Amino acid sequence: MIKFQYDRAADVTDAVRQIAADPEARFIAGGTNLIDLMKYQVERPPRLIDISRLPLTSVEETPGGGLRIGALVPNTDLAYHPLVEQRYPILSSAIMSGASQQLRNMASTGGNLVQRTRCFYFYDVTMACNKRQPGSGCAAIKGINRINAILGTSESCIATHPSDMCVALAVLDAKVHVTGLSGSREIAVVDFHRLPGDTPQIDNNLRRDEIITAIELPAQGFAANHSYLKIRDRLSYAFALVSVAAALELESGRIKTGRLALGGVAHKPWRSVEAEAALRGQAAGPETFARAAEIVLRDAKGFGHNDFKIDLARRAIVRTLTQAANATPQSQADKRIR
């Protein structure tokens, strides 16, 4: 870990001013990802700007019937918030499936979005990694890539975004509110993270001078028919090999709206508009679900160790959609899959 200067941001404007002035500085919120990366020398910020005391910790209802979640709301508080549990249970569920109680207590909403990949080679500074060191190559493509991506990969990078929370945010069509030097803007969660392309060092579309201030959820929460299914190597405290968030709006057994997003398979939460179109108007049953899964995975590509994810994702999509349709969402407390 390198020596760094530590400053506290007085308010959002000050935070933006400070980060804009020092392109190598980093915000620190819960620190559960950043500190780890600093210990591994992956991140070497000469300066940390502590935003953890900014008053971005409220969960408020919006005029449009949605919810606005401050960027510093701890993951635990968000998961247990009564309005979230009631109206957006898929978000509670996704958060609860992640990390451990202690980590969720520390982790912030904004930090969860910006957390970096868990690719083994990204973490080991002796290895070639285009994300960590652009142009150095990608050791994972021919290496131990069991946890890596099968969708949207590039020749430069096959990393995944590891968040569970973001997968639920993606199906909910959440928006990210950010503030920078030139003012505030909104980015849809589905457009927030990027595909690696030939610039895998850039994880997302947040600009250097921007801070996430809030997440906004639209009114539709799919509280009746939803499920988040996370598949991993042990029954808790492991990142997803594949996870699926499914949300359905049903009308007499037919799907009026269907949303589907995958985690653990791509550089971003993977939503398939095409698959969702294939759900629309169809009977909520196995054939429809299998067809949607086919569409999602049509262009999936494995790299050896992670080939299994393609078939696993197919089965998981069908199961999660079934859970959602039956209104029997996967409980994160029950380790048995429903």
Added chain:
Amino acid sequence: MSTDVNRRDPLATTVAFGSIETANAQAAVQATAQQQASKSMSSYIGTPTSRVDGRAKVTGQAKYAGELNVAGLVYGSAVGATVAKGRIVRINADDALKVPGVLDVLTHQNRPRMADNDQAYRDDAAPESGAPYRPLYDDRILFNGQPVALVLAEDWETARYAAMLVRVEYKAEDHVTDLHAARGSAFVVEKPEKPRGDAAKAFAAAAVRHEAEYFIPIEHHNPMELFASTVVWSDDGKLTVYDKTQGVQNVQRYLCGVFGLKSDDVTVMSPFMGGGFGSGLRPQYQVVLAVLGAMSLKRPVRLVLNRAQMYGVGYRPATIERLALGARANGELEAITHEAIAVTSQYEDFSRNDTGWSGILYKSPNARYTHKLARLDLPTSGDMRAPGAATGVYALEAAMDELAVALKLDPVELRLRCYSDRDQNEDLPFTSKSLRECYRQGAEAFGWSKRNPEPRSMRDGKELVGWGMATGVWEALQMPASARIVLTANGHTEVATAASDIGTGTYTIMAQVAADRMGVPIDNVTVRLGDSTLPACPIEGGSWIAASVSHAIIGAADEVRGELLRIAKTMPDTPFADALAGDVVLTNGKLARAGDVARSVPIADVMRHGKVEHIERIKDNTFADISKYARNTHSAVFVEVKIDEEIGIIRVTRAVSAVAAGRILNPKTAGNQVVGSVVGGIGMALHEETLIDHAFGRIMNANIAEYHVPVHADIHDIKVIFVDEPDSIINPLGMKGVGEIGIVGVAAAVANAIYHATGKRVRDLPITLDKLQRQL
């Protein structure tokens, strides 16, 4: 360590995740001559007793090797090699040395003198053949992560920061770290087990055959506590070393050898240990580096490895196991061939016995065992809980299950048909072997009779249910050890030996045995261990500490009692005038006539009469010659799995472990050991695997986020049964150790249950969902 924190709690037989039944807890006192005497006394032995060091641990009073604060402490940080093999060309520490607070950077070029012969580096647990690794010795790189420099600084953060500024250039050489790639060059190592008959011929002629290869990957111990040493240098050049180790005297001798120091100049302390699982049997490199730092700066130095560096020490060797079993149609074995190919380093030949266990368990007129080693560019492999058995018996017991399927026999029935009452490797009877009882009680507690033998026949909703079982076996060892008892006139008893308590409960059982033998409440006993100046004790391994130390304590207590008797005979109106040593006991703070305890004299009166403040005796344990017997512990493990076949999620929902290990000193701590072992076995079966990128010879999951061990959610109901196993031969207490037996067979039972649930056989551990899916 004071024992006043102890609470005797006979009802507390339940531990986390499990319950422990002690068929013999009450009836444990056996009628051997020696034990008659103790019958009238309160008996802590055999009674579930809470840890005497429990309160100190949970309140933080117990200080571990990396926690001891001394004035002027210097902090070290080790720099690890980034190639798997080669030479150091250049080390540039200029930038590191420029950092304020950095005191020095030690490398092979500027370190203090170290011995230049292999013998000096050979510790008690070193393999017999090979040249032990010498930390920071020369420019040669033997494994990735090997320490190449030690940064010493005024504080830990500075040391750690400067460590990343040390630049090392290497001349890399071709390396090999993949056992599968190197198996062709594996060489045979001699093992004591001799072949019987002609296994190949008998196999070819057998009515039913099973032959297959099994694989266990490299696993790391991952104890909670990191390897740490705090070395206190004093002006006269003497060293006091606080070390995380399973053997203080082993480290003491090792450091004397490596640094050419006199025995009096080095004291090694390890009062507490946050888990070892075998990783602390050998001195690890941090202790050498910390001593180098202390010697060169003439100041106290602490070095704590980080979690990633914990993967640069010993490990359970990856092993390919080939089994060929031939049987008659009735299930009686005709032929066993067991071949193992295991990993060792380029510089030492570490191996344990993987292949001979069938000779202890199952009758077969023909058997052949071969153990091979493949040399890889890795650190030397080492002992990890039940080394050799955890791997070898996994393969054996999975193969037995496959044979049972081929024979259409119940797996328990097959084992009973092959049951051997003699150790066939040595052709010896056992001191005791209650394995039949393990099968019976384990099966009954599990409900095995309700098992439908057909694979895929049992379901619970969406999940397939599988019931599997396996046998476990381990050695019942005892080693020379010595103990000291100091009795004070007020009845306080101090018992001491240079053992380690690696978390198994050694403090507690020492207190129990001493309290019983000295006739005092356990609260009046103080236990001292983990100090190299105490009476001699071997390293804490092989499950031998409890038996070894207990009998040394009994010997010392008997001598103290003898001395009290000698004095008491000189008292006026003594009731002991004609008494011999065996005629008296210590009970309730009194010296009393056995069988007539009313005729007694308080210990305090005896000592006042003799004008002695203390009576101190040191005694070596002695055991009768039992070389004409085989000595083993046994177990039967039953496991239930539930599997969501579509998704591949495997849950171990129930486990019953029925253990035969002689008399159980403390069912509570013993039960902890077995429950923990079962968890370890589930980890072997489903989770644990050190992943090496062989192109770089580098471990890629050297952290406990990505090296998976079971978490709470993976563990459900674990029931431990200690079956009654009287053993009047093995030692006076009739006891055997239980630190390792509990893990043996568990992985096989899980694998067998998975087969029963799904009809799919995955022989490659760990059984992850992708491997299962490949078969579906």
